Amino acid sequence: MSELAQHTGQVLALVRERKPRVHCITNTVVQGFTANMLLAAGAIPSMTTSPEEIANFVAGADALLVNLGTFDPERRDAVGIALEIAAEEGVPWVLDPVLIECSPARAIFARSLAGREPRVVRANEAEFAALIEGAATAEALDKFAIGHLTVAARTGAIDLVTDGTRRASVANGHAFMAQVTGIGCAESALIAALLAVEDEPFGAAVGGLVALGVAGEIAAEKARGPGSFAVELVDALAALDVAALNARAKLS
């Protein structure tokens, strides 16, 4: 799997070179942090959710993130328009079904979106279980990925990525990552940034998770708690290089 770590470094370098614009329909809790993480990775964030202008923003974007953490009617309308444009223009998109296990209405909406060919679906175990209406085992996610022509990226202490034929697991990260809001959202955004420069969903999903996991480990070495960790994480992502990825990636 060392070629995947190497590949991640190359794709990150491409992000920094091309500065793709990643349009994020995401929740208001994490907008600022997500924007700063995308900037740290070298991408350019935009975040409007207005139905009147979402089409223009998505048409000119290099990738799209649809995060369901804020679930108001305006955002749902915006998602519908955004996905039509993304399909027309070939903009790759990532689905992040935040906390759908807490809300049947949100889960139904997420399931309908999963049928619209997201390149990657990133979620934790509880969210995937709600999405597929069953235990989110590796086998179930293989099946989901094949059935939906997507890549499933299940994050947790050890992340699992599958496109139905290949699986990778990523063991990078740090316990502080569960104590900062928006880390999962940042993972999804970072995957979208990688997709923006190279539309190979399996590699982008693995790459985004390895990159954030390694940055998290570097940040944790300097942090004194979850507050300083969040700050160090942005710094570490901005400074992340191939050498650190090769040395630290825990891929299997």
Place this chain on the structure above:
Amino acid sequence: MSELAQHTGQVLALVRERKPRVHCITNTVVQGFTANMLLAAGAIPSMTTSPEEIANFVAGADALLVNLGTFDPERRDAVGIALEIAAEEGVPWVLDPVLIECSPARAIFARSLAGREPRVVRANEAEFAALIEGAATAEALDKFAIGHLTVAARTGAIDLVTDGTRRASVANGHAFMAQVTGIGCAESALIAALLAVEDEPFGAAVGGLVALGVAGEIAAEKARGPGSFAVELVDALAALDVAALNARAKLS
């Protein structure tokens, strides 16, 4: 009052052990910071304001925060639904009538909410004055607490907590706390987190204010300005222990 400091340490330990979910209907300015402060305390935040799903989120929550800093029709509808469910399910809730002195419409709404049995109302002096339509003296707050079956927590340089029969004052804190947005909102959220594990409103209000005040003093010792203070505050809250509370609490 040393038993209150001791008690605060015990309740904080319970929060870390049980990881209660605190649902926050709060303003978009502070959502990220509030979520990070709750996580630092050991609680799990959720923050949807969608009327379609708020009932599900509140029914499964261990405590509810209603913060009026963003006052749009959707949030008002969500508050109405949330309080019905909270009453049915016995979910304790905290009212934070942000800046109601600037907005008659918001003040009227806050007064109607105060009649729906919040366990604690936390506000600064100007906000309490607008809420009770008179000077927010200790005597007036005693009366308010008795009349509304609640605990009033008036924060400022010295905080006052009263349930109408008991009063406590908390003299912890630091001037930096007035230079960071969302500190008052974080106090209210922290009180909700304590209420989630032990529904004793007087102790929860005192505990939340002591905990944040002591964390603020520790953070200020390391901070170089309000920016680093906000970061250190999250770290200090995450590391707060009984020893620090006992040594530093200024309760009377």
Place this chain on the structure above:
Amino acid sequence: MSELAQHTGQVLALVRERKPRVHCITNTVVQGFTANMLLAAGAIPSMTTSPEEIANFVAGADALLVNLGTFDPERRDAVGIALEIAAEEGVPWVLDPVLIECSPARAIFARSLAGREPRVVRANEAEFAALIEGAATAEALDKFAIGHLTVAARTGAIDLVTDGTRRASVANGHAFMAQVTGIGCAESALIAALLAVEDEPFGAAVGGLVALGVAGEIAAEKARGPGSFAVELVDALAALDVAALNARAKLS
């Protein structure tokens, strides 16, 4: 131009003394950061966008910021009401036409607002080009400023400020400022804070840009990446004094 640096120090001191309230109709991505930057400068932020209460908030404010980064119908209604009240009450206001080059609807709205006598319009080159429907040269901005009775502040590596008869350029700042979300929004907010205490738009625009640029240089000396830079920037703005402004201002 050294008198402008001196003047900036004096106006910043006035902000700290008078603590003006700056009402911000701004986007949800940057609300928290903008609020903290205003607090660091000594001002008091308020941020409601509810059409029901915006009139009360603006009537009591010392300055108003209209930032178009979030463009929902509620915010547009709020802007309309806010500008009526601002005109009636003589509240100075700043227009920040965020990303209008990406959205024709937003650009049309921004052009209509530019006709309602903002004291200052702050934007980057692409935004100004969309606003004036042509290249945002110094000559074009002179003409725009005269035609709209305003001051144009075009920010970038070197900032240009013009009221049509006078021009100033500000060469302060650091590359990290392009890697943190909301720096432009903070520049506009800071200009509004200066306008709140001394309604001299040319000086306020220059002053806000010099202050943030110098704070950015000081912050960059301590930062290890864009995450720590954002924290250091708040600290540096809070500590900014006349000596630093005089020593570092690059005005011509």
